[in-house]
Amino acid sequence: MIHLQQAPQHPPEPVGIAQKLCQTLEDDIVTGLLVPGARLEETQLAKRFGVSRTPVREALQLLTATELAEKIPNRGVYVSLATPERLTEMFESMAELEAMCGRLAAKRMTSGERHALEDLHHELAHSMRIGDNAAYESQNREFHNAIYGGTHNDVLVEVTQSVRRRVAPFRRVQFNSLPRLASSHEEHQGIVDAILRGDHKAAEELLYAHIMSVHDVSQEYLATLRDSNQRLAALAGK
Structure with missing residues (x-):
């Protein structure tokens, strides 16, 4: 033997x-x-x-x-x-991938994985209440990774994480705003509820909307940054 x-x-x-x-x-x-x-x-x-x-x-x-x-x-x-158009393309790709992950996770997550996701959500709530942006950012990454892992599809996880790395600097912008942390956590609540009850359609739609909310925040911030840079360049040229 x-x-x-x-x-x-x-x-x-x-x-x-x-x-x-x-x-x-x-x-x-x-x-x-x-x-x-x-x-x-x-x-x-x-x-x-x-x-x-x-x-x-x-x-x-x-x-x-x-x-x-x-x-x-x-x-x-x-x-x-990134230009506004390029940034939108990147976030649309991220949103589609996360939506797919949400759909499969709602179908395939084990009972233990669902409980672990819920625990992460509670940790995020604590970080949000005390205004710990750094902890929220780290736990948010774990939260999304837990959803990726819940798909039980290694190829999808690899592709999703690859695209996530490209948009990560832009996604981090949201963590500078406490009101955005509250909005993010509220969006997470809907996602967690959908996954826990196995509602794959709702999980898919909510994750897509969640990522595109981050897209909107990023576009607004970068537009402000571009305007500021243009004003500084104009002053320097005088």
Whole structure:
């Protein structure tokens, strides 16, 4: 009789230095600390973060994949912001994928997975009440990941997480507003209720609407940022 040994369980790999640098730069861009057109100089960034140029170079490659920066041949890497049309395309794709995840999760989630999702929702409620934006952001990511996992479809999870990474800097904008946290939690409540009762159609529709609400917040914020940059450019030209 052949006994098969289970493969050893490995803890998840820690986030790499390049990924951490990339996220910091993403936040700087979305919050306006790095304005469109600003050059992202490897040497300066390496000095700022206290690292070699290698992880900085890798971080810039990751950043260009999010379309928050662009590499111009023979000139370097510069900050860019998605056009309103491009941002809509990205969020529409995200909304469709999350809607699909909601539909399948409502059908396939185990009892334990449903309870875990409900527990996460309660944790989010606590973070919202005390105004802990950072905790809410982290728990929100867990909340959506729980829905992805509930689909029991690894390919769908991989595709959804890939697109999520591209819109993540824009999604983070909402966490700067306490009223938006309350709205987000209210939207989550409907999603949780639909999944718990197995209403796949409602879960699908509510998740689509939830993501497009974030799209609207992101568009408004970026429009304000563009207007501000244009005013500064006009003043500098005088």
